[in-house]
Amino acid sequence: MTKTPAGTKHRIVIDWGTTNFRAYLIDNKGVTVDEVEAGSGIQHLSEGEYEPELLRLVGKWLKEHGALKIYALGMITSRNGWVEVPYVACPASLKDLSKGTIRKILSDGSEIIFLPGITNTGSFPYPDVMRGEETQIIGQVIQMKPDDESTIVLPGTHSKWAKVENGTIVQFQTxxxxxxxxxxxxxxxxxxxxxxxxxxxxxxxxxxxxxxxxxxxxxxxxxxxxxxxxxxxxxxxxxxxxxxxxxxxxxxxxxxxxxxxxxxxxxxxxxxxxxxxxxxxxxxxxxxxxxxxxxxxxDDTALAGATAIAQELETLDQVA
Amino acid sequence: MTKTPAGTKHRIVIDWGTTNFRAYLIDNKGVTVDEVEAGSGIQHLSEGEYEPELLRLVGKWLKEHGALKIYALGMITSRNGWVEVPYVACPASLKDLSKGTIRKILSDGSEIIFLPGITNTGSFPYPDVMRGEETQIIGQVIQMKPDDESTIVLPGTHSKWAKVENGTIVQFQTxxxxxxxxxxxxxxxxxxxxxxxxxxxxxxxxxxxxxxxxxxxxxxxxxxxxxxxxxxxxxxxxxxxxxxxxxxxxxxxxxxxxxxxxxxxxxxxxxxxxxxxxxxxxxxxxxxxxxxxxxxxxDDTALAGATAIAQELETLDQVA
Structure with missing residues (x-):
């Protein structure tokens, strides 16, 4: 399990898709200490309803721990979601994904960080896209040796084949x-x-x-x-x-x-x-x-990927 | 237009599919003199309901002309229809299709002749099938020169590509x-x-x-x-x-x-x-x-095909 650097606070990771909402409270040792699941997928929400719904669903955690960093992935960052985060072009590394995030301060002082999807501009006839799966891939990549080359398959409604080289997502196909x-x-x-x-x-x-x-x-x-x-x-x-x-x-x-x-x-x-x-x-x-x-x-590497992006960003923030 | 041999009576061609019923009254010169269309597709009918429904829909023609020969094609001859007619295997000619028919005498003395579908036993992994389209193809084939070789395409819900050689349907794919x-x-x-x-x-x-x-x-x-x-x-x-x-x-x-x-x-x-x-x-x-x-x-060669099969059968009947 990836570890949160000592001294940092709890963080929240949310995976907010078309049909479902999932949130994880992760303590300062990188351990998931609580979870929330709800049917509040983005298809049921309109502009202006996202923040109240989020604060309602994870409110008890914010009450207990104060303002936290919230890392959001999934369709919530798409054109039909809360904040559209532009796709990061392949080849995309952990650092590229971290730099592609968009941040927003919520009414309670929490900072929400929206993670980007990635695009394969070499696809025919249009650039291929993924949004959410890249976090799963990154969760896998951080467990690989730097020079491991690998073909990663993510089964699903719209399944993805991706090529990883030197810790970077090189290209993919849906x-x-x-x-x-x-x-x-x-x-x-x-x-x-x-x-x-x-x-x-x-x-x-x-x-x-x-x-x-x-x-x-x-x-x-x-x-x-x-x-x-x-x-x-x-x-x-x-x-x-x-x-x-x-x-x-x-x-x-x-x-x-x-x-x-x-x-x-x-x-x-x-x-x-x-x-x-x-x-x-x-x-x-x-x-x-x-x-x-x-x-x-x-089974599930999305949380590991989101945690890795969180750590990367927090390291960058400390350096800045 | 193909001609009915002089002296023969009127005949009826019915195209009875999953969702629709169509019938054509064809006079002794081969001209379509009347048509009936209804929503009585086979999906709405059960065993024992086919004959009464048919006699109801074409009853006025039988009253006027007496008992007639009725040529039936389409899903009515399938496992889910009135009478299942086994598929004729490719290569299939007009003569092969004629020999593959099944006949039945109706309560008014009319004879109904169910036309077969065809099967391509060389298909992978299972023999491919068509039921109804082969009559369209035969309607086209009789207009071709005997040695014409042709690739025929029938667009549709389940479209078909067929190869015709020497007046015979050689093989096809769905x-x-x-x-x-x-x-x-x-x-x-x-x-x-x-x-x-x-x-x-x-x-x-x-x-x-x-x-x-x-x-x-x-x-x-x-x-x-x-x-x-x-x-x-x-x-x-x-x-x-x-x-x-x-x-x-x-x-x-x-x-x-x-x-x-x-x-x-x-x-x-x-x-x-x-x-x-x-x-x-x-x-x-x-x-x-x-x-x-x-x-x-x-545009529509099914009627020409059914008429050709009818003539072939009536010629065979006269010879016998």
């Missing part, structure tokens, strides 16, 4: 895999037939992943690969209980197949999977299936 | 392009921002198509290509009024890109686009954009 899965299993021809699965059907999942990674024209074309959920039913090779996990395997397998085609990892190479939405186990299964090594699998 | 468009513009992150477009925004559409056919790893990976609708907004390169047509161009462009990768058409080659859902103009735009020739564009 795949809307999780959103496609949700759309297809909720609203499509697959949804009409699929029996919801409560626990993973490993055989069906791996069948989907193997199909997607077979490197045939019909599996590389996602709009054809998806139709195999129907043709597999008609051929009596898939049952309604298989469909959801077959589709999950096919979509995640397709993501790996396209990541290989994009050069994010070489055949036989290794990936680091950072946990998100409980999907890291599924991503690890596909990685193993196609012969990739898994360097690390970490 | 892309669920239209369904993905509907899902993304109704329920996804794109739906939240997009301003519905009433008429085609050609610039946005062609921008999407050009992006998808640029043959870059990021455009060939559909889950990344789709995210460009968001990054284009963030980069101020796309407006809410552009999003729907940008996405339409991107998805149809991706379908062409993957069809090229699958060998359905060679660069600089030609395609025949059969009309469906008003999409043939969009498909033709993409074909032209990437340098393909368009051999023909026909």
């Amino acid at each position: 795949f809307v895999t999780g959103e496609l899965f949700a759309l297809l299993t909720t609203h499509s021809f697959i949804a009409k037939v699929a029996k919801p699965s409560t626990q993973i059907n490993v055989d069906a999942f791996e069948l989907g992943a193997r199909t997607a990674t077979a490197n045939k024209p019909q599996s590389n074309a996602l709009p054809t690969l998806l139709f195999s959920a129907r043709t597999g039913m008609l051929a009596n090779q898939l049952s309604p209980a298989d469909l959801q996990d077959y589709l999950s395997g096919a979509l995640i397998g397709h993501e790996f197949q396209m990541a290989l085609a994009s050069g994010w990892v070489q055949p036989g190479g290794q990936v680091t999977i950072l946990g998100n939405d409980g999907l890291n186990d599924r991503y690890a299964r596909v990685a193993k299936l196609i012969g990739l090594k898994i360097a690390e699998m970490a | 892309f669920v392009t239209g369904e993905l468009f509907a899902l993304l513009t109704t329920h996804s992150f794109i739906a939240k921002v997009a301003k519905p477009s009433t008429q085609i925004n050609v610039d946005a559409f062609e921008l999407g198509a050009r992006t998808a056919t640029a043959n870059k790893p990021q455009s060939n990976a559909l889950p990344t290509l789709l995210f460009s609708a968001r990054t284009g907004m963030l980069a101020n390169q796309l407006s809410p009024a552009d999003l729907q047509d940008y996405l339409s161009g991107a998805l149809i462009g991706h379908e062409f890109q993957m069809a090229l990768a699958s060998g359905w058409v060679q660069p600089g080659g030609q395609v025949t686009i059969l009309g469906n859902d008003g999409l043939n103009d969009r498909y033709a735009r993409v074909a032209k954009l990437i340098g393909l020739k368009i051999a023909e564009m026909a």
Whole structure:
């Protein structure tokens, strides 16, 4: 665990997304001593409502400890959030992210520091973006040796593949895999037939992943690969209980197949999977299936990343 | 227009799909003399309800002309329809389709002939299928010279690419392009921002198509290509009024890109686009954009196909 320099006060880290709000009170030894979770995602709030809602949710901590530094990450720093923090361009290091923050003093005297997202300006056709995931990556990077080179995968609604070199996020790519899965299993021809699965059907999942990674024209074309959920039913090779996990395997397998085609990892190479939405186990299964090594699998590194940025900023403040 | 042999009676062709019912009364000269359309798609009906509903909808024709031959195509012949007609395997000719029909005598003495769908057993990972589109293709094929070789594209919810040689459907591939468009513009992150477009925004559409056919790893990976609708907004390169047509161009462009990768058409080659859902103009735009020739564009060939199958069967009946 990263340590807060002796003598500094408690700090608060908030992860404020589209649908949820999470806050962590971290003591002067770097230990999380309290947490708050609420459904006050930014989609439910308008301008002028953010500060009162924040002070309401973490008010007890501020009453107990006085004004604190509050580090905010997630969609709260987007165009649709409280304060839009411009993206920091890749290659982006811990220091670059720290310098890209925007600060604001709240009515109680607390200082809120909004963390930036990052952008990959080399992407086609438009610069790719992430906002929140970069803090998770930084949380992983600070645990790596300075010269470690690594491909990091963050599963999710909009999953990310990122390349890290010398402690710096060099470039990355977004795949809307999780959103496609949700759309297809909720609203499509697959949804009409699929029996919801409560626990993973490993055989069906791996069948989907193997199909997607077979490197045939019909599996590389996602709009054809998806139709195999129907043709597999008609051929009596898939049952309604298989469909959801077959589709999950096919979509995640397709993501790996396209990541290989994009050069994010070489055949036989290794990936680091950072946990998100409980999907890291599924991503690890596909990685193993196609012969990739898994360097690390970490559950939650966002807090470690935010803490590292906090320490960097507090060090800079002391120097200034 | 194909002609009914002299002396034969009127016939009825019905196109009975998941959501709609359409019937055509065709006179002994092959001319459509009356039509009926209704919302009685098979999704609204159960076993035992098909015959009464059919007799109700075309009853006035049977009263006027007596018992007739009724040729039925569409999802009515599927596992979820009235009578499941097994798929005929590719390569499939007019004669093969005729032999694959299933007949049934109705309570008024009319004979209903259910047309089969076709299956491409060489597809990966499962045999691909179509049910209804093959009748459209046959309607096109009978207008071609016997030795014409052609790639036929049928745009739609689940669009099809088919190869025709010597009057035979040799093989085909399904892309669920239209369904993905509907899902993304109704329920996804794109739906939240997009301003519905009433008429085609050609610039946005062609921008999407050009992006998808640029043959870059990021455009060939559909889950990344789709995210460009968001990054284009963030980069101020796309407006809410552009999003729907940008996405339409991107998805149809991706379908062409993957069809090229699958060998359905060679660069600089030609395609025949059969009309469906008003999409043939969009498909033709993409074909032209990437340098393909368009051999023909026909609006509705299903009736011609059904009539050809009817004539083939009636000739066989006379011979027998």
